[in-house]
Amino acid sequence: MAPTTRQPAEHPDPPSAGAPPVPLAPLVRGKGRPRSAAADQAILDATREALAELGWGGLTMGDVAQRAGVAKTTLYRRWPSKSELVVDAIASLFDQLECADLGSLRADIEAVVARFAELLTLPETQAALLALFAEGSRDPQLRRRIRERIVQPQKVLVELGRANAQARGEMDPDRDPAAAAEEVGIIFDTIAGTVEHRLLVSGEPVTADWIRRFTTLLLGPFPGPER
Amino acid sequence: MAPTTRQPAEHPDPPSAGAPPVPLAPLVRGKGRPRSAAADQAILDATREALAELGWGGLTMGDVAQRAGVAKTTLYRRWPSKSELVVDAIASLFDQLECADLGSLRADIEAVVARFAELLTLPETQAALLALFAEGSRDPQLRRRIRERIVQPQKVLVELGRANAQARGEMDPDRDPAAAAEEVGIIFDTIAGTVEHRLLVSGEPVTADWIRRFTTLLLGPFPGPER
Amino acid sequence: MAPTTRQPAEHPDPPSAGAPPVPLAPLVRGKGRPRSAAADQAILDATREALAELGWGGLTMGDVAQRAGVAKTTLYRRWPSKSELVVDAIASLFDQLECADLGSLRADIEAVVARFAELLTLPETQAALLALFAEGSRDPQLRRRIRERIVQPQKVLVELGRANAQARGEMDPDRDPAAAAEEVGIIFDTIAGTVEHRLLVSGEPVTADWIRRFTTLLLGPFPGPER
């Protein structure tokens, strides 16, 4: 979802449940000068750049505006605060996550973990992710936005992988949807939390070997064929 | 380790590898007026209080000083920055972690998870932990301090639990120490990361039931007797 | 010269020799939001008020800002330091000095002395003048500013009075302009220095009788008709 989608209102998204990824139409064709779409992209790029360079604490709206060649006003016209801006800037990285069906549950999981670890190695992600989570723990609105734009896309992968495994017959199909959701929750928290903790807290690298061991742990009940 | 231990230097801890938790002796009885130990305690208490009330972002050195009935200068004389102060304030909570031998690996793990989840439910911890980790990802000195004071005490529990299990015969004794350390690392990152992610990112509660399911996942290779 | 004259640069006045008292035109109509003229006035008024109340030592930038209903930043945007601000605040009082031609040299001098003494009786002047001079003795930039805004306006009176006396035939017209300037210098230092010293150092009042005696001293060479 591109941020440019938000055209008419000042700070939209309030009800925005799914947030349609396409501008679909000039909707409420504004009367005056239209917003520059280029500016949006420049701002998000500048944000990521500044984030990588200066970290969350060193990031300032003024600096982002300057890098993007844009006035602070323009920035605030589109995002209500630093945090929300960064959410969008980081979210675009997580949009790229995909779950290719690689033929086995283990392979799928390893691919997802590797991809996630790769994202967390980017300086901009490293600088921003935990800070955003921290901010979110006090601001429910921000929390929702983070969940929509960053957490959910990751969780979907787990659901998808599970569905694939079931389609392949590696797992029994779900009976109780609620129980299934809960199980997905556990798996998801475990994958995301563990990788984050290893990289950002313990500060140790995520190697192929580590991924294999960790996946083995995850597959406990469904070890599948040794590889 | 109490912060009061730091006696002589300005912002000590320089080599401080293990940092003995006891003053043991007047060591290098400084020449001037000695630092007030009461102030240290008041400051740490005030920090936790303010943290719970205002969150990490709302925490100000000035406010902490005022709550502690202390001048800002006194605060800066002991801690070089907000982050370091909060590390010490939070660390004291993690000092209390213990690992009672409850007779089985499962019980020990569940107890540790529950205790850790309990800590993460405190408003002060919630407000601070992720923010600290985020700050730490840019500042190596802070990172080290966090590891010493907060992460390590948790990790020790895992090692202890493992040793207990081995003593009870539930696990094979270690052969390769390096491999053992790595395995402890995985387990530790998984426990800590997952609980943090569930509570602070997903924002869902850690119930007894969830703990049981999660422990089952962890015990994959060593399920032990069903209970 | 009103401080509002300073429009474009940050801390202007760089070459500013005469500094025209009128904005004359939008000159270099700046691009952003223009500086508030009302703020300038409010700040100068607040400065004089605080000066009278608290004295030079008790004057704080923060306090002035608060009295003026203005942020500290705004204050520093216009004046680089307390001293410069006070120069401008006090200067406006000296702008009011005039030299009406009263018909005789003696009368003119007595009027000037009286007017000057009157200014030095105001609490704000008393608090500020010597302090400014003291500061100026270390800071050449400030010194120049003081001379332009406070000393020069006074000196002009002496020159004017002299010209009037010459026009009336009480004094010979100048032959050597350099010698004349020097003589004006002596007279000026004597008037200003003596009145200041009596009021601010000796702490004794300047009465009509004192003025008469002092003027007699000054008129030594040109006593004119006894009155």
Next chain:
Amino acid sequence: MAPTTRQPAEHPDPPSAGAPPVPLAPLVRGKGRPRSAAADQAILDATREALAELGWGGLTMGDVAQRAGVAKTTLYRRWPSKSELVVDAIASLFDQLECADLGSLRADIEAVVARFAELLTLPETQAALLALFAEGSRDPQLRRRIRERIVQPQKVLVELGRANAQARGEMDPDRDPAAAAEEVGIIFDTIAGTVEHRLLVSGEPVTADWIRRFTTLLLGPFPGPER
């Protein structure tokens, strides 16, 4: 008067009218360790040195203490504040003023003016004098101290010069003591004020030529023999 005179009480001088220049006696021979006289001198020297180097505004008690190789406590045990300390430090310079009888009123005046101008050329005096006067305008106690230690010694010269002139027959002896005192006041304010103003405000040098012209102005009523 040496500051060492003040031995017994904490911050003496309260009634001290004339302040006897000699320690006269161990007065209230204290029981403990006596104050170090060397420290007094070191402090005053350090004060003058720092004053010359840093100016009034840059002078800090801590710095003076360090230069004097003395603890801040020692400093405050003797002088209640920065201002009082500086008064004493500067006063010792003015103690050296003398009025040698040079044989004529004009010569005496010129000598006094020259000597005074010389004092005002020292960087320490320049830095301190006006600042002290400024401080004094708010603090009556300080004002009194300044008058006793700095102003009075200068005034005495004028009185002495007048007495000498009368002894030589250049002036009529006083009839009305009150009128005489007033006249001394005018002359004194004129000399001190003018020289200060020229050097510290106008910032122009006091040359032999200037002194001659100024003296001529002063001698208006008693020009004496041309020289």
Next chain:
DNA sequence: ACCTAAACGAGACGGTACGTCGAGTCTTCAA
């Protein structure tokens, strides 16, 4: 040769102001 009380150095302490910085808003002109 003690004994004792003050002076001394060091430096921590509670305050207060400093001057700067960033967030987010508002006001102007030009496009």
Next chain:
DNA sequence: TTGAAGACTCGACGTACCGTCTCGTTTAGGT
């Protein structure tokens, strides 16, 4: 109406000095 520019309010920052305090350590009397 958007956008660039930049002034605005607010509030925290970390530092510097102030003048006071509390330590342990001299150091000169008086005994």
